[in-house]
Amino acid sequence: MAEIRDPENTLIITLADGEVIVEMLPEVAPEHVARIKTLARAGEYDNVAFHRVIDGFMAQTGDVAHGDMEDGFNIRRAGTGGSKHPDLPAEFSRLPFDRGVLGMARSSNPNSANSQFFIMFKDGHFLNGQYTVWGRVVSGMEHVDAITRGEPPAKPDRMRSVRVAADTGADA
Numbered sequence: 001m002a003e004i005r006d007p008e009n010t011l012i013i014t015l016a017d018g019e020v021i022v023e024m025l026p027e028v029a030p031e032h033v034a035r036i037k038t039l040a041r042a043g044e045y046d047n048v049a050f051h052r053v054i055d056g057f058m059a060q061t062g063d064v065a066h067g068d069m070e071d072g073f074n075i076r077r078a079g080t081g082g083s084k085h086p087d088l089p090a091e092f093s094r095l096p097f098d099r100g101v102l103g104m105a106r107s108s109n110p111n112s113a114n115s116q117f118f119i120m121f122k123d124g125h126f127l128n129g130q131y132t133v134w135g136r137v138v139s140g141m142e143h144v145d146a147i148t149r150g151e152p153p154a155k156p157d158r159m160r161s162v163r164v165a166a167d168t169g170a171d172a
Contacts, residue, residue: 004165007164007165008165008166009025010164011040014163015143015147015159018143019139019143020143022102022136023136025134025136028091028095029093031089032132035083039062039083039115039162040164044064045064045161046160048061049061049152050147050156050157051063051066051151051153053157055149057122059118059121062116062117063082064081064115082114082115086114087112087114089111090106090113093129097123097131098125098136100136100144102119102133103117103120103131103132103133103134104116104117104132106131121144121145
């Protein structure tokens with residue numbers, strides 16, 4: 001596991017194959033990082049599916065309204081919901097969408113990000129300045145690469161748990 005420098009701004013996403021360690025960037029997207037931490041601390045991301053996974057592009061998850069349902073009907077609805085919290089205003093930056101970057105998903109309205117996010121498999125600089133960057137994978141990218149592809153995947157992978165490192169006692 002990677003060294004955790006700032007436990008309060010480190011996210012531990014547990015997937016079937018292992019842990020993904022994410023450095024959150026509150027100096028770049030303070031409202032988005034605060035939302036991710038709120039949802040993680042409430043257990044809202046636990047068992048949520050990766051409902052849109054495009055090979056060579058990204059893996060999207062975080063629909064806390066629909067993404068934890070087991071039956072196919074609700075999995076098909078995954079990607080259409082958010083959390084009980086209001087949508088967030090965009091926090092666009094100059095940080096590029098490189099491999100391993102986490103960005104917030106949204107509708108065509110730039111101020112519609114809520115709970116859904118995506119992890120880049122490869123560089124996607126066409127997204128630069130149009131979506132909010134809030135973190136980057138610092139360890140465990142091989143587990144992200146192993147996520148089952150599909151829109152939605154026939155048998156989607158899930159985030160087993162999502163925790164803020166400060167709440168786990170993890171420090172190295």
